[in-house]
Amino acid sequence: SVAEKFTPVLKESKFRETGVLTPEEFVTAGDNLVHHCPTWSWARASDPSRVRSFLPENKQYLITRNVPCHKRCRQMEYDQSQEKILTSMEVGAEEGFAGDEDGGWVDTHHYNQETGSSQALELGQEMNEDDDGEEEALDLDDLVESGGLEDPDPNRFVAASNKPTSEVERPRTYDLHICYDKYYQVPRLYLVGYDENRRPLSVEQTYEDFSADHANKTITVESHTSLDCDMPTVHPCKHAEMMKRLLDQYAESGKELGVHEYLLLFLKFVQAVIPTIEYDYTRAIQL
Amino acid sequence: MPAAFVPFATFCDTTFWNEVNKKKLNEWMLDETPKDIYAGFSIYDTVGAECRISLSYESLGEHSSSSYKGQLSLWNTLEAFKKLDRTSMIKIYGRKIWNSIKSGEWLNDVRTLFYFSFTAFADLKKFKYVYWSCYPAICYPPDIEHNSLVLDDPKPLLDYHFSTGEVVFILAGDSCGKLSRLSEFSSSDQVSLVIADPSPVESTCGWPVRNLLAAISVYRPDWSTVQLISLRGSSKCFSHIFSWRQVETPAECPAVVGWERNVQGKLQPYSVDLSTQFDPKKLMEQSV
Numbered sequence: 001s002v003a004e005k006f007t008p009v010l011k012e013s014k015f016r017e018t019g020v021l022t023p024e025e026f027v028t029a030g031d032n033l034v035h036h037c038p039t040w041s042w043a044r045a046s047d048p049s050r051v052r053s054f055l056p057e058n059k060q061y062l063i064t065r066n067v068p069c070h071k072r073c074r075q076m077e078y079d080q081s082q083e084k085i086l087t088s089m090e091v092g093a094e095e096g097f098a099g100d101e102d103g104g105w106v107d108t109h110h111y112n113q114e115t116g117s118s119q120a121l122e123l124g125q126e127m128n129e130d131d132d133g134e135e136e137a138l139d140l141d142d143l144v145e146s147g148g149l150e151d152p153d154p155n156r157f158v159a160a161s162n163k164p165t166s167e168v169e170r171p172r173t174y175d176l177h178i179c180y181d182k183y184y185q186v187p188r189l190y191l192v193g194y195d196e197n198r199r200p201l202s203v204e205q206t207y208e209d210f211s212a213d214h215a216n217k218t219i220t221v222e223s224h225t226s227l228d229c230d231m232p233t234v235h236p237c238k239h240a241e242m243m244k245r246l247l248d249q250y251a252e253s254g255k256e257l258g259v260h261e262y263l264l265l266f267l268k269f270v271q272a273v274i275p276t277i278e279y280d281y282t283r284a285i286q287l
Numbered sequence: 288m289p290a291a292f293v294p295f296a297t298f299c300d301t302t303f304w305n306e307v308n309k310k311k312l313n314e315w316m317l318d319e320t321p322k323d324i325y326a327g328f329s330i331y332d333t334v335g336a337e338c339r340i341s342l343s344y345e346s347l348g349e350h351s352s353s354s355y356k357g358q359l360s361l362w363n364t365l366e367a368f369k370k371l372d373r374t375s376m377i378k379i380y381g382r383k384i385w386n387s388i389k390s391g392e393w394l395n396d397v398r399t400l401f402y403f404s405f406t407a408f409a410d411l412k413k414f415k416y417v418y419w420s421c422y423p424a425i426c427y428p429p430d431i432e433h434n435s436l437v438l439d440d441p442k443p444l445l446d447y448h449f450s451t452g453e454v455v456f457i458l459a460g461d462s463c464g465k466l467s468r469l470s471e472f473s474s475s476d477q478v479s480l481v482i483a484d485p486s487p488v489e490s491t492c493g494w495p496v497r498n499l500l501a502a503i504s505v506y507r508p509d510w511s512t513v514q515l516i517s518l519r520g521s522s523k524c525f526s527h528i529f530s531w532r533q534v535e536t537p538a539e540c541p542a543v544v545g546w547e548r549n550v551q552g553k554l555q556p557y558s559v560d561l562s563t564q565f566d567p568k569k570l571m572e573q574s575v
Contacts, residue, residue, distance in 0.1 A: 155290055175341075
């Protein structure tokens with residue numbers, strides 16, 4: 001962005017005072033993340049013109065792939081609002097997230113009661129959609145092979161399917177990118193989603209995986225800092241403030257958080273925005 | 288237990304298609320000759336029942352230690368894409384791999400065993416794409432059986448893999464070494480092969496192991512068993528013992544399988560519509 005172009009690179013460490021990071025600190029924190037969670041790795045810019053000179057060429061941004069997302073956000077909201085009435089219904093298996101909203105920085109009122117009544121119907125529809133999720137954009141009918149293309153292959157692994165609904169077996173998946181935002185001087189999360197049929201999600205579909213509170217405000221679609229592509233991103237304008245508050249909470253409980261742990265904490269806090277994406281942040285850090 | 292192998296599944300992100308758009312418009316134009324392409328894999332996946340292959344902006348340029356080399360065939364018309372004789376194509380790929388096995392090339396360049404093909408048609412006006420990958424696997428040796436044991440400490444193996452970038456290597460005693468040193472061992476119980484395995488399914492090996500077993504059984508016709516360690520980053524590592532029925536090495540390439548199946552298990556191409564991401568008109572509408 002233009003504003004970013006004219007913002008000088010932050011030189012002095014100020015993360016404890018204001019929650020911001022210098023590019024060097026971003027690299028330190030990134031190295032630590034890669035070390036502790038090797039599913040993350042550093043990545044390069046897509047072409048030389050996008051290399052940002054204040055970061056090492058081979059450490060332009062961080063990426064992790066194939067993070068599962070089993071249900072849409074509204075389904076999670078559905079669990080919550082109906083919890084007392086439908087205790088016996090096994091609507092959702094993953095309850096872990098709901099219980100984790102400690103810390104005071106997660107809005108809990110996004111469990112909107114109004115949406116409850118129409119949800120059952122919507123869920124049913126969605127499953128049907130999933131089942132015939134192969135509607136072809138181009139006419140490929142004459143390509144469908146009913147055998148003959150290959151010999152039978154007894155050694156091909158096929159997952160045992162004892163679950164009737166498609167959604168459980170075939171989650172959406174996400175690639176997460178963490179870039180450095182020079183203007184806000186904080187890490188910035190970008191998301192690339194894939195549907196149950198391994199196709200890239202449209203931006204609108206991606207919105208289904210953001211908590212309602214954030215979908216229209218905190219999530220924007222912007223050009224990636226290192227790639228020639230627009231992607232949904234968690235807008236970083238509040239990041240420094242949030243990180244500062246979390247660092248203070250830590251300090252109050254007598255723990256000192258090093259700058260290298262910044263990204264582990266950052267991932268825990270962005271989880272509030274993307275609650276259904278099952279990034280295993282618990283392994284990364286305990287609050 | 289008869290052996291099973293976890294097949295590949297291709298994930299193309301928008302940056303990959305964006306790169307295809309640019310190259311097709313500015314560089315390749317109507318040129319349909321196959322291009323080199325690199326597909327990323329990860330040994331940290333624990334999700335799903337396929338070995339995930341990622342195609343991104345990097346696939347048309349750089350390659351890393353965690354990628355396989357293949358070939359991109361991008362056709363100018365949907366007709367050409369549809370008309371492809373995929374039965375003949377997979378036989379040709381199979382022969383290429385079989386030649387690497389017979390000549391011993393695989394011992395020096397093991398990635399020749401993991402060669403893949405990505406066929407596609409890109410409609411650059413409507414931003415619709417059709418594609419179909421083939422990960423050829425030679426169905427050989429016959430009657431593969433398999434047993435596995437948990438491996439206690441894979442750390443030294445992971446260290447070796449990451450420091451050398453080798454995707455297949457050997458382990459003898461406590462020391463790791465290059466695959467080409469396989470010739471130093473006369474008996475299959477003196478040595479284990481270690482493969483960086485993209486399979487997310489615990490105790491089941493990934494697709495690339497198939498061609499490796501084919502290669503070993505041809506290279507050592509006197510062996511009918513091999514120890515193979517499936518190296519994973521996030522889950523338990525297993526040491527597998529594969530055994531097979533010894534037969535005389537066929538002169539011609541045996542049966543080959545590997546056209547990718549969709550999530551319903553059907554042999555069918557994928558199609559994707561990225562007009563909401565790429566179409567300038569639609570982007571204008573969105574931003575209003």
